[in-house]
Amino acid sequence: MSVPRYWREEVPRYRLQGKKCKACGAKYFPARPVCTCGSTEFGEYKLSETGEVVTWTVIRNPPMGYEKYKPYMVGLIELDDGIKILSQVVDVDPEEVSAGLKVEAVFRKVKEDGKEGIIQYGYKFRPVVE
Amino acid sequence: MRKVAVAGIGLIKVKEYWDRPIGSLFQEAAYKAMKDAGTNKIDSLYVANMSGALMQDQLNMGTVMADVIAKPGLPATRIEAGSASGGVAFHEAVKAVASGYSDCVMVGGVEKMSDVLPEVVTSSLVMSEEQEYTAYTGVTKAGLSAMLHRLYLDIYASPEEVGMMAVKSHDHAVGCRHAQYPFKMSIERAMASPMEADPIRMMECSGIGDGAAALILVPAEDSGVEVAGSAVATDYCSLAQRDDPLTFNAVKTAADRAYKMAGVKPSDINLAEVHDDYTINGVLSLEALGLVEQGKAAKLVAEQGTARDGKIPTNTMGGLKARGNPLGATGIYQVAEVALQLRGAAGDQQIEGAEVGLAQNMGGIASICAVNVLRRLA
Numbered sequence: 001m002s003v004p005r006y007w008r009e010e011v012p013r014y015r016l017q018g019k020k021c022k023a024c025g026a027k028y029f030p031a032r033p034v035c036t037c038g039s040t041e042f043g044e045y046k047l048s049e050t051g052e053v054v055t056w057t058v059i060r061n062p063p064m065g066y067e068k069y070k071p072y073m074v075g076l077i078e079l080d081d082g083i084k085i086l087s088q089v090v091d092v093d094p095e096e097v098s099a100g101l102k103v104e105a106v107f108r109k110v111k112e113d114g115k116e117g118i119i120q121y122g123y124k125f126r127p128v129v130e
Numbered sequence: 131m132r133k134v135a136v137a138g139i140g141l142i143k144v145k146e147y148w149d150r151p152i153g154s155l156f157q158e159a160a161y162k163a164m165k166d167a168g169t170n171k172i173d174s175l176y177v178a179n180m181s182g183a184l185m186q187d188q189l190n191m192g193t194v195m196a197d198v199i200a201k202p203g204l205p206a207t208r209i210e211a212g213s214a215s216g217g218v219a220f221h222e223a224v225k226a227v228a229s230g231y232s233d234c235v236m237v238g239g240v241e242k243m244s245d246v247l248p249e250v251v252t253s254s255l256v257m258s259e260e261q262e263y264t265a266y267t268g269v270t271k272a273g274l275s276a277m278l279h280r281l282y283l284d285i286y287a288s289p290e291e292v293g294m295m296a297v298k299s300h301d302h303a304v305g306c307r308h309a310q311y312p313f314k315m316s317i318e319r320a321m322a323s324p325m326e327a328d329p330i331r332m333m334e335c336s337g338i339g340d341g342a343a344a345l346i347l348v349p350a351e352d353s354g355v356e357v358a359g360s361a362v363a364t365d366y367c368s369l370a371q372r373d374d375p376l377t378f379n380a381v382k383t384a385a386d387r388a389y390k391m392a393g394v395k396p397s398d399i400n401l402a403e404v405h406d407d408y409t410i411n412g413v414l415s416l417e418a419l420g421l422v423e424q425g426k427a428a429k430l431v432a433e434q435g436t437a438r439d440g441k442i443p444t445n446t447m448g449g450l451k452a453r454g455n456p457l458g459a460t461g462i463y464q465v466a467e468v469a470l471q472l473r474g475a476a477g478d479q480q481i482e483g484a485e486v487g488l489a490q491n492m493g494g495i496a497s498i499c500a501v502n503v504l505r506r507l508a
């Protein structure tokens with residue numbers, strides 16, 4: 001992972017920040033250069049940090065770089081503001097996950113690029129404790 | 131636009147060729163195709179290859195393969211569209227002949243997956259996804275498919291019904307000489323295999339194999355097999371961007387265009403080769419192709435509706451699961467198999483009287499799809 005490539009995604013990943021179309025109000029995460037309405041004018045938009053699990057899986061044979069975290073869960077989450085996001089689901093056993101599980105964003109380490117590379121961080125989601 | 135015919139077919143068995151380099155596989159398929167067509171006077175070359183950059187450190191694959199078949203001077207293009215590379219390359223080759231620009235095109239697919247470790251294959255597969263917010267999560271292609279699989283099970287079918295997609299592909303591969311796994315697999319064995327990405331089990335996933343397939347395309351005359359319809363369509367890359375992740379819009383759009391071009395309806399299709407890299411993707415493809423109503427494909431498969439004598443014979447030579455899935459070559463294998471069926475040259479796999487068949491090849495999780503419809507002439 002190159003430093004600029006990592007650095008330019010820091011704000012969206014660290015703050016869970018997307019964009020809102022100034023023409024039609026559509027909200028995006030991650031940001032897009034063009035809205036489906038055709039507009040290219042966007043403002044900043046802060047995503048909801050809570051939502052529900054729509055569907056999920058357990059990754060047992062991960063891609064390179066993620067081996068030491070296996071097995072881990074990845075889910076499709078619908079946030080309270082309607083935005084859908086893919087994320088790891090953590091701090092819970094797979095048996096305890098079901099569709100509709102309430103989850104909240106947490107800031108976590110994602111992976112390390114070897115001994116000398118970047119330590120990558122970002123969002124993951126965990127169950128909300130009522 | 132000129133009508134286009136498939137004049138030559140060359141396939142090699144999908145397997146792990148430890149002792150042969152990638153070029154040797156391509157050469158064998160290419161020579162078989164030229165021999166079959168009765169000509170070596172090709173005027174352009176399209177090479178479908180997905181992961182040579184990662185697996186062989188090789189780019190410029192068009193030139194490399196023109197060199198391999200000792201045809202320097204040939205215009206050559208490498209097409210990469212994830213695991214839809216083959217279907218998309220075929221589409222481009224069809225356009226080259228249809229437009230009148232080329233008169234005798236070779237379109238070949240090649241992939242050599244056994245040169246790398248399985249985790250490199252896993253990483254390669256997820257390279258077809260958007261990297262910064264999808265692959266970044268550590269998800270795999272199996273994992274993304276698994277999330278669809280779970281949604282489908284919640285609404286439409288049992289795990290066994292979806293798993294039957296793999297069982298039927300294996301049934302159809304028995305006796306197929308170019309299939310990687312030409313043996314039966316029971317639903318019990320599939321359901322007892324370890325989880326790959328819950329709820330997808332290992333025996334519901336296509337494997338790792340090396341393969342090459344080549345076709346020769348020429349202007350159609352009044353006999354042989356013509357390309358009746360050919361289309362490609364895309365969708366938003368991420369499942370999170372789609373309103374209904376269980377609807378493969380790229381497949382629907384490509385199919386609608388290809389059917390319209392061919393002047394056929396889904397009910398006119400006599401056999402289908404669909405993209406069953408994971409069982410659920412085969413099931414959802416049958417639905418998006420309009421061959422089965424939404425939510426009913428797994429049940430149809432379980433009730434033998436995709437068997438050789440079923441309503442819509444599907445994956446008649448084993449599909450991605452049992453013929454094998456050598457990524458960039460897969461889409462060319464599919465078209466070649468449909469062409470063999472329409473020629474009546476499918477041997478033990480023959481669907482009697484088949485006149486119209488389709489091949490559906492997709493990349494990413496249906497973020498790109500090629501649908502090619504072939505028809506028997508006279």
Ligand SMILES: [Zn+2]
Nearest residue numbers: 021024035037
């Ligand atoms: Zn807009």
